[in-house]
Amino acid sequence: MRLLVLLTALVALLFIGSLTVGPAGFGGLSALAGGDGPMPLIMREIRLPRALLGLMIGLSLGLSGAAMQGYLRNPLAEPGLIGVSSTAALGAVLAIHTGLASAWILGLPLAALAGAVAGVALILLLAGPRGGSLTLILAGIALSAMAAALTSLVLNLAPNPWAANEIIFWMMGSLADRSMTHVWLALPLMVVGWLALATTGRGLDALTLGEDAAAAMGINLGRLRLTLVLGTACVIGAGVAVAGAIGFVGLVVPHLLRPWVKARPSQLLWASALGGAAMVLAADMAVRLILPDGDLKLGVLTALVGAPLFLHLIYKTRRGLA
Amino acid sequence: MTLLSLEALSVTLRDRDVLRDVSCSVSRGEFVGLIGPNGAGKTTLMRAALGLVPSTGASSLTAMPLAHRACHAAWMPQSRDIAWPMDVETLVMLGRVPHLSAAARPSAADRAAVDAALDRMQMQDMRHRTVTRLSGGEQARALIARTLAQGTPLVMADEPIAGLDPAHQIATMQVFADLATEGRGVIASLHDLGLAVRHCTRLVLLGNGGIHADGAPADVLTPENLRDIFGITAWFGDTDNGPVFQPLEVIR
Numbered sequence: 001m002r003l004l005v006l007l008t009a010l011v012a013l014l015f016i017g018s019l020t021v022g023p024a025g026f027g028g029l030s031a032l033a034g035g036d037g038p039m040p041l042i043m044r045e046i047r048l049p050r051a052l053l054g055l056m057i058g059l060s061l062g063l064s065g066a067a068m069q070g071y072l073r074n075p076l077a078e079p080g081l082i083g084v085s086s087t088a089a090l091g092a093v094l095a096i097h098t099g100l101a102s103a104w105i106l107g108l109p110l111a112a113l114a115g116a117v118a119g120v121a122l123i124l125l126l127a128g129p130r131g132g133s134l135t136l137i138l139a140g141i142a143l144s145a146m147a148a149a150l151t152s153l154v155l156n157l158a159p160n161p162w163a164a165n166e167i168i169f170w171m172m173g174s175l176a177d178r179s180m181t182h183v184w185l186a187l188p189l190m191v192v193g194w195l196a197l198a199t200t201g202r203g204l205d206a207l208t209l210g211e212d213a214a215a216a217m218g219i220n221l222g223r224l225r226l227t228l229v230l231g232t233a234c235v236i237g238a239g240v241a242v243a244g245a246i247g248f249v250g251l252v253v254p255h256l257l258r259p260w261v262k263a264r265p266s267q268l269l270w271a272s273a274l275g276g277a278a279m280v281l282a283a284d285m286a287v288r289l290i291l292p293d294g295d296l297k298l299g300v301l302t303a304l305v306g307a308p309l310f311l312h313l314i315y316k317t318r319r320g321l322a
Numbered sequence: 323m324t325l326l327s328l329e330a331l332s333v334t335l336r337d338r339d340v341l342r343d344v345s346c347s348v349s350r351g352e353f354v355g356l357i358g359p360n361g362a363g364k365t366t367l368m369r370a371a372l373g374l375v376p377s378t379g380a381s382s383l384t385a386m387p388l389a390h391r392a393c394h395a396a397w398m399p400q401s402r403d404i405a406w407p408m409d410v411e412t413l414v415m416l417g418r419v420p421h422l423s424a425a426a427r428p429s430a431a432d433r434a435a436v437d438a439a440l441d442r443m444q445m446q447d448m449r450h451r452t453v454t455r456l457s458g459g460e461q462a463r464a465l466i467a468r469t470l471a472q473g474t475p476l477v478m479a480d481e482p483i484a485g486l487d488p489a490h491q492i493a494t495m496q497v498f499a500d501l502a503t504e505g506r507g508v509i510a511s512l513h514d515l516g517l518a519v520r521h522c523t524r525l526v527l528l529g530n531g532g533i534h535a536d537g538a539p540a541d542v543l544t545p546e547n548l549r550d551i552f553g554i555t556a557w558f559g560d561t562d563n564g565p566v567f568q569p570l571e572v573i574r
Contacts, residue, residue: 073405206419209468210403216372217472218392218420263406 003260007274011055014281018051019043021288049180054281056183056190057175057243060235062276063269065250067197070204070265071228072133075258078251082136083143084119084233088240089171090147090154091115096167097154108170109185109241116237119143124229133211136225173244173299175284186238193234194273196227201266208265246299248306249276255313323350324382325476325507326371326395331379333363333370340366342531343379348509350475353502355518355539356511358528359552364511365400367528368478372397392420396472400480400511402461404453410464411449414439417471439471442497459486466494470501477501479510483517495521515543515556519567527551539565549573 064079095111126139158164203224206214261267327347370377373384525542527535529551
């Protein structure tokens, strides 16, 4: 309970912090409510969508990461494992390549969502009807590899270095220069995904004891897997569509918070969601503070911070096992 | 009152008939030891009864809706999976999952059930230890406590005492026998025939794809059955210390 209050306060603080950081200084929270002039405009049209997207994407990554680790009973699982983020990225890359992205503001996100939908359809088809987790991992790996290969092909066939550059920069993941349109595009899908993932807690708890024991405790494993895949696809597909691929949050945050919730998968869901939001908001503030004039990509920073953190956690786990 | 009834249950796995036309029933007050050589189908029989493997025929458990079944029969699988480093108390509380709604916090009744299960398995002093750091036998006892905490009339366990030290083997068999005395039903697959004879109220011997013998321990562990199914000889005596069973030699 104390953890809930603590994490919520941290997220709220970082959200407000995210509104204050930028080249134009801080316009005061009242600027969000209304008023004319450049400052209220910056607050409402640039900073607010950026902070909201950071919050939403962080929640999504943390929540789906915790759900995925709980379902696969493996602390190395992450939301990208089912391949949906890769196929969504492929859709976006195709949109950039064909010029759809520059012709229409919604071209890129919608193409990414189409990629995500295709990815979900493929993985459900590949993984088969029964509720096993092994086929899901294998199908996810195959799908990710396929999508990555096709993404490379698009890069390979890029008409000029600038086009390739644009694709590479987009793939690093960023929240810069997003608008409320992006928020409204992602929010409905994410809410559906959050609700779906929030219902998996009981099943994930039971799965701690293995698939057989969970099934005997009244958990419908087929439905649990379907809920998990669709929920993850909704939040991750929408996230990639508006911000590109942001790695390591879904992997590190659940791992980091697990000891604080007595390792109960159902409790980890909400804790990890809040933790993910805090991490993305903090990282997005950091990219603006570290290189105010440059364009440090959010995905690069989360990987730069996340990977060593993960190494440290592995080291700690190893010592705990010895 | 009958807790489980199986009618002509057959299981075919990968074109191999594992079980053919098995019929039996288990009532309240019975502690049934399911015995038989490796591969006789003990695990498969229990999993089929629970609806965890596809089967033909009828099982009273699979006829129940999923949620209802989970409140009627608890299942302890042979593989002792514990995915996360939780403490013993939290692990045992997982047995209450069928009784909780989606986000409900554990009630006083849930805590009482966990307490009682820990008491029975003599694990109160370990309740705050991290279960993944315990020894294999201690983990097994925690998982038995988890199964008991589910609070079901019927308890089914697959080799529950494998890997336990002698004292805890005997204590665990006594726990199951007590459950039966209290009017619940227990089915456990066992390899230790000596303990089975002393504690079970009834033995079911599986062999050749079906039930070979079913009844009181002395009626099931006859020299003929031991020879035909296990391929062993044994000494079986009624002593002042209760029935004693000791396997002796392999018959080739």
